Amino acid sequence: MIKPVVELRDVSKAFGPVQALSNVSLRLVPGQVNCLAGENGAGKSTLIRVLTGALRRDSGTYEIDGQPITTPTPAHMRAAGVQAVYQELSLLPHLSVAENLFMGRLPARNGIIAKGRLRAHARKALDEVGLTDVSPNAIVERLPAATRQLVEIAKVLTADPVKVIVFDEPTTALTEAESERLLEHIGRLRERNIAMLYVTHRLEEMFEIGDWVTVLRDGGLSEEGPISNYDEDRLITAMVGREISSLYPETHRQAGTPALRVRGLRRFENSPAIDLHVRSGEILGIGGLLGSGRSGLLLSIFGASPAVAGEVEIEGKRVKPSGPRTMMNAGVGLLTEDRKVLGLLPELSIRENVTIASLRTGSRRGLLPGREQVEEADRLLDSLRLRAGSYAQPVSTLSGGNQQKVLLARWLLTKPKVLMFDEPTKGIDVGAKGELYTIIGDLAAKGLGIIVVSSYLPELLGLADRILVLRDGAVAGELPGSATEEDVLHLASGTGGAETSAAPEEPPSPGETPSVPGEIPAPRSGTSPASDTGVSTPPTPDDPGEVSRDA
Template identity: 45%
Template sequence: MTRQDATPLLEVRDVAKSFSAVAAVRGCSFPLYPGEVHALVGENGAGKSTIVKMLAGVHQPDTGTLLVSGEEAAFAGPADAKAAGIAVIYQEPTLFPDLSVAENIAMGRQPRGRFGAIDRGRVRREAAELFSRLGVRIDPERPARGLSIADQQIVEIAKAIGGSASVLIMDEPTAALSAVEVERLFAVVRTLRDEGAAVLFISHRFEEITELCERVTIMRDGAHVSTDLVRDLTVDEMVRRMVGRDLDALFPKQDVEPGAVVLEVEDLSREGVFRDVSFTVRAGEIVALAGLVGSGRSEVVQAVFGVDGRDSGAVRVNGKRVRPGDPRSAMAAGMALVPEDRRQQGLVMDLSIQRNVTLPRAGALARLGLLGGGGERREAGRWTERLRTRYGRLTDPVGTLSGGNQQKVVLAKWLSTSPRVLIVDEPTRGIDVGTKAEVHRLMSTLAAEGVAVLMVSSELPEVLGMADRVLVMREGRIAADIPRPRATEESIMFAAMGQEANT
């Protein structure tokens, strides 16, 4: 089935791409042969999306080359990539909902009839032909609105091959599909493969890779790890290659004897987002909430804190119930949430550093209901200093600070409330290594002082380095509760992807 002797339809050769000082991809090479489905795997942040964007012509590689049918090619923009026969199918299809399926497929290259008008008959016929070629039954006349995600992706595929694409790149196409829909999509992909197209397939699900793909390229931290035939690798080996890196000394975890249960979450559910989530966090304990992006971790902590509602379940702090959908009640109980999205949720970017730090405590800082007289300034100064935040003036808009210092302001803001439960969502995303270590040290110190810490993190080294216990979420449920001695990158990844740990 594989044709190693053939010239690759598309070859990535030693490609590197940096964004400012950050290397997103360094030295990655792999060939896409005609008649082959090629898997690209790696953890979140391994550089897969950057590769996709370079192939789509959205980004240009800093160094290295792309070869189309053996010829060197440079894509100045998405139009060039399209002209070279490369089509990208994204996880969320981008069809025009009010146009018919056939019109969507013909979009941008509508056949013209007499007087330059669009030849509607041909549009319909071509769509019908494409569908019969792919072996699917979708009515070309119906509007795109209301199609399932899987059918929308099939329409996107039809659109791509209708535009005579020979290389199809599918970025996590199955993430939102049910098992039946996945089979349907795979049948279409196999048809294309047998017609001689090259498919690059990105997925987090190993069973899909072993079922569909001939070859697999593994990436880690932007670097190319290996490219092998899938049949030569075990799933265990793939996981090991994806995560295999050294834990560095960035995690100054102190050993704390956990105290009484502080935070209790019981059977928390929200329709279509998460179900029956129960866990506890003890005083002095750092519990990590791990899992893939989209597994519902942020949604859970936001519901626990009350910025989002919940359908059922209870949240208790020190045995006292916290009212649902009311952050004030959570704050009064001693809860604090450092949210994932710093710019939208963590800070009011146009307000000053001082106002941001004191916002949750404005009521407590007021004397006789009035603010002023420097109380806010002193409070903000004290906490920003304790966190060694670098800034010009406390009255500067917080948006003028660097990412790391912004995160320190968010932490200062919540530490000033003296929380008993500190929830941090991706506490070190997008900040430099030095500040990361500071944030980790701070979390460790707080835990040692008896604060119950719940940490959502996508970075496995952070999870392993900091957590006493790891809760792994998969598809809206808690899939595993792994104590520190048994927590490894493998055991967490297996739980996150729905595989049994057998190493």
């Protein structure tokens, strides 16, 4: 057996009455990728913080190269060779790549930065991670997300020594092509005999690069072993403690009249006009590649991003999307992709985050929620099975899946007619995904019109009754929910292969039967589903991610 470079034995950590870790052991072996799996709240983040010295363990042992580590600190662990690449990068956006790579270690002569040596050192570091086309003088904020991620890795590799690298959700904000590039480089790090701990919610990535898997559940070690001994079903069972036969439970919905209709919406001068509709009791999926305009479309419908032309109707009544408050009052809710920046107010409690969008209608003088409003908010949170010790605790203490439930409760409290979800399961574990899919399907079954934007094709196809595919800001075509991933990709990339209409057909009037050429498929069985509003208005929102080709 290869001797581990890092070994934790029977590590425990509690926060008051909450036992975050209980007798967890972890071995990191040189040249091996150990994938850390588990639901949100399983203890992964706590284990990482103990490993990197950000938290002191309550009990258990910690060894590096066989030497005991008693009171680790982040600086101590970095000096010992334990480095980390986090989802939220530590780069300083307004500085150059070279300055970021050697911040705190800038080469100098007589107190003046030696720019020539700095560029030379940075050039060597960038070449090492394959960024041969990136200038050391480039400003970090102008680089693509994947390039910034590799710059972060290059920064870690300039440290001395580098024995262990922890990767915490490194591909969350990356496109498929960018993720592949990053995973290829992690494979090269394996050849350099570096031990790696890899954390991701994307199971397919674990099977692509992993050698070993360590599964946590409820703060304890569920099981571990060579990843070759697992398939997706067994890994999910180990994570959640139960079999998940289908993430998309069967429902039988009856679509009604249009809950939302958009005609001729143009976000910018000379941009393509977009038409779409979603019926009550229906889930409309929206797909497309990076830059196709999916997130921007939702923001314009919601009034959080201006549009130069177009009409919006809610249940047949025309509404001008002049701002989030107007659209909210008309019955439209938007759960944004970035929960932390555009959705949640982290300093406020769970209950305050839920009631903030309804203060004008259910509070005393619009300042504090009334008793009935608080009681209804608590009932909604109970019905969504929110996992929290108290609804008065800060929302920032919740896992990603539970934070998404808080945002959902906020909009349900406004009695919406249409709910729009932008990347609803980003950063959410597989167990919480199943719960959220069921909730979305139940909301549609109760008569809400649902729109879902997702980069993950299995999710889009599993939830949607119809799929609208965008390309270059225009509607490339419409597909039934029974379409394949290849059908969506052909439309999204413009390579052909799927026979669809160029734009969605108008829904028939109640009682009419649609003609065959433009027939709108019925929901299919076997699928499940600004300031005072709690939604910020970004000046130039970017589209979030690329369509995934993962099965």
